[in-house]
Amino acid sequence: MSAPTNQHQAVEMERDAHDRGSSDHVDGGAAHGxxxxxxxxxxxxxxxxxxxFGLVMSGVIGDKSVVAGICMALAIxxxxxxMIYFLHMNRKSEAGWTLMSLIFTVIIxxxxxxxxxxxxxxxxxxxxPPMNPASAAEMSDQM
Amino acid sequence: MTSTTDVxxxxxxxxxxxxxxxxxxxxxxxxxxxxxLYLMSDCLIFAMLFAAWGVFGGSYAGGPxxxxxxxxxxxxxxxxxxxxxxxxxxFAMLAADEKKQGATLGWLAITGVFGLCFLGIExxxxxxxxxxxxxxxxxxxxxxxxxxxxxxxxxxxxxxxWLVTLMVQVSRKGLIDANMRRLQCLxxxxxFLDVIWIGVFTFVYLLGVLR
Numbered sequence: 001m002s003a004p005t006n007q008h009q010a011v012e013m014e015r016d017a018h019d020r021g022s023s024d025h026v027d028g029g030a031a032h033g034x035x036x037x038x039x040x041x042x043x044x045x046x047x048x049x050x051x052x053f054g055l056v057m058s059g060v061i062g063d064k065s066v067v068a069g070i071c072m073a074l075a076i077x078x079x080x081x082x083m084i085y086f087l088h089m090n091r092k093s094e095a096g097w098t099l100m101s102l103i104f105t106v107i108i109x110x111x112x113x114x115x116x117x118x119x120x121x122x123x124x125x126x127x128x129p130p131m132n133p134a135s136a137a138e139m140s141d142q143m
Numbered sequence: 144m145t146s147t148t149d150v151x152x153x154x155x156x157x158x159x160x161x162x163x164x165x166x167x168x169x170x171x172x173x174x175x176x177x178x179x180l181y182l183m184s185d186c187l188i189f190a191m192l193f194a195a196w197g198v199f200g201g202s203y204a205g206g207p208x209x210x211x212x213x214x215x216x217x218x219x220x221x222x223x224x225x226x227x228x229x230x231x232x233x234f235a236m237l238a239a240d241e242k243k244q245g246a247t248l249g250w251l252a253i254t255g256v257f258g259l260c261f262l263g264i265e266x267x268x269x270x271x272x273x274x275x276x277x278x279x280x281x282x283x284x285x286x287x288x289x290x291x292x293x294x295x296x297x298x299x300x301x302x303x304x305w306l307v308t309l310m311v312q313v314s315r316k317g318l319i320d321a322n323m324r325r326l327q328c329l330x331x332x333x334x335f336l337d338v339i340w341i342g343v344f345t346f347v348y349l350l351g352v353l354r
Contacts, residue, residue: 035234038230038234038237041233042226045229052349053219053222053349056349057219067353068350072345072350074345075345082337082338086334086337087335094179101180102183105186109186109187109190112190112191113193113194116197116198117194
């Protein structure tokens with residue numbers, strides 16, 4: 001007795017969830033932003049864009065790798081700001097599938113980017129014949 | 144309970160795994176998720192182009208270097224154009240949610256103008272580079288630069304075409320459900336292009352000049 005009823009209940013619950021999902025979707029399914037959230041995102045983006053441009057253009061910090069690190073960190077922060085305030089990402093939109101697909105994509109992107117850069121860097125190092133600076137300039141001319 | 148004796152053991156279990164009742168699939172119910180998945184695949188295209196830039200960005204072939212070519216003030220203006228267009232599109236969506244057709248069309252038009260400014264500045268930059276002899280054929284660095292930035296520019300171009308199409312649709316048929324859905328898809332697309340541009344101005348322009 002109990003087994004079929006439980007399964008039936010499970011199906012019912014699933015269908016309920018499905019119905020709730022579709023009623024959320026009446027207007028298209030995406031989460032909506034408010035005026036204040038758009039303005040917040042815009043102000044944050046302006047700040048996060050102005051800082052790296054200012055640093056590079058003014059050359060306040062002499063160490064280039066430090067400037068590069070700050071720029072990359074601010075870019076990542078700004079991407080997250082855009083995701084939240086402009087693309088309205090959250091854990092609930094489309095029952096979490098947008099977030100799941102985003103996480104999957106980010107993992108693939110990270111693997112592809114780091115893998116390509118890593119492999120090609122080592123290729124360059126290992127395939128390049130030992131040479132003196134003069135022939136190095138010649139080589140890069142031919143590339 | 145007696146019904147279970149009529150069917151072979153296990154058969155009733157198999158049936159209950161399926162949701163056999165017909166249920167509604169309203170039109171466009173899965174459009175937003177599908178469009179999001181398209182954007183994610185587009186994201187992979189750009190990831191490959193960024194990877195190519197990362198590999199070739201330092202291969203100047205004895206030609207001009209990024210610090211000699213890139214004009215950061217111009218790039219900053221360009222970035223501002225795209226950022227402004229992002230928030231004006233947001234205002235268009237807010238107006239559409241409030242069913243204000245005129246305001247929606249107005250904000251969409253402003254968004255389109257900012258998009259066109261962005262494209263104009265980018266084409267100006269490209270033509271300057273080519274006039275200086277720094278076209279995509281000059282070095283692997285410039286090939287990967289033109290491919291990456293050009294692909295983004297093409298996306299913006301198609302975004303503007305889509306925007307104009309939607310403006311015609313909205314002015315003819317109003318803010319009906321189908322048009323709201325299309326506006327939301329373009330909203331995702333437009334903001335997504337802004338996200339890609341963050342990567343472009345950071346990794347291509349700023350880090351390129353630092354290199």
